[in-house]
Amino acid sequence: MRRTRSRLALAAMVVLAACRSTAPPPIRRMPDPTGPPLAGAALTPAQLEAARAAVAAAESGQAAKGEERLRLLPEGHPVRALAELELRFLQGEAVLGQAEALAAANPGYGSAWGLVVVAARRQGDARAALPAARTAARLQPDAGWGPVAVELEGTVVGELVSRGRALLQSGDAAGALARAREALEVAPGVVTGRTLAVRALLALHDSRGAAGLVPGLPDTAEGLELKGNVAQALGQWDLALEFYNRLPADTPNRCELIAEARRRLRLSDAPPYLTRALSARPLRRAGLAAIIAWEAPGLAGKAAGAVPVFEDVVQLQERRDIVVVARAGVIPGDAIARRFAPNRVVSPGELAAVLDRLATALGRPAPRWCGGGEQGCLQLPEAVDGRTAADLVRRVAGEGGDPCAQR
Structure with missing residues (x-):
């Protein structure tokens, strides 16, 4: 009986070994x-x-x-x-x-x-x-295919976004948008694809299309700046200012964005004659007076001098601004002839003299004009237009205090 059991056990081991070997x-x-x-x-x-x-x-x-x-x-x-x-x-x-x-x-x-x-x-x-x-x-x-799919998704999206960014940088916004849309088809929630799409749409001046993608942008520095850019493109300067104010303090261009949004928000309530002055080519003296009064509001408190009633400005919408700059001694008129010459074109030399007097009236450092090759100086235009004059006025006037209020 014992021999039989031993033989059976041995046979089982042989079968098991055979199975393992095959x-x-x-x-x-x-x-x-x-x-x-x-x-x-x-x-x-x-x-x-x-x-x-x-x-x-x-x-x-x-x-x-x-x-x-x-x-x-x-x-x-x-x-x-x-x-x-x-x-x-x-x-x-x-x-x-x-x-x-x-x-x-x-x-x-x-x-x-x-x-x-x-x-x-x-x-x-x-x-x-x-x-x-x-x-x-x-x-x-x-x-194990799930992790493989995640890895592949990152690879595909990364390649599409990288190609799209290169296209956008080369000026092909339409091509960049196509790559961004492909990336969003692959991964609808991917932030890099959405960010690229918004930038491409803004470059194509499709602000409405860009606005449709804004809700998916995160509140990172890049996301907040892009949201502000979209609001800016839509002319919603109050919203743009809100986004720019939420940017981290160490964002490189935060102050410039805030300052421009503040300025544009003010301009949205500006009188029509100021809007005309800013777009004027060439700029005339009445327009320069309006720009200075708008960009340097603190000048009104310095306007204590006496001036005659200029007979050639009585009917002008800019007359209050002309009185301010004349009383402050920034843009003088002809006291004897009682004329301001509001329609005379502003020359580069006259603009430089006006800005020198503006700095003195406001107690600001005198502007340093570029003579050739210097850095940190102000460049006079060959012909004075409203936008250039406004930029120079802001740089000369400066407001101190909050650095984000400066240009």
């Missing part, structure tokens, strides 16, 4: 063609083992042995077709097109989509690999 090595590099969900007619356990053994053999360099094992599977069966493609892939063939066709013909076969991922990545085609990885992750949630 079991195929695990598949390490390729998708398992027998991993569920499968496609096609049901296969026997022996056939499924043959498919696994074939791929494992090819991975170890025994492609001929793998092909021999696949003969146990019916011709045309999706599992055999996938395993055959994997064997060819392991031998260095490009099988992406055929893998895509097999997956498309068997859309529920997870491992087929896995081969598309592997083949596409070897060919450097992340755009083809990404949707396949997403499908494989859905069909085989425990096979």
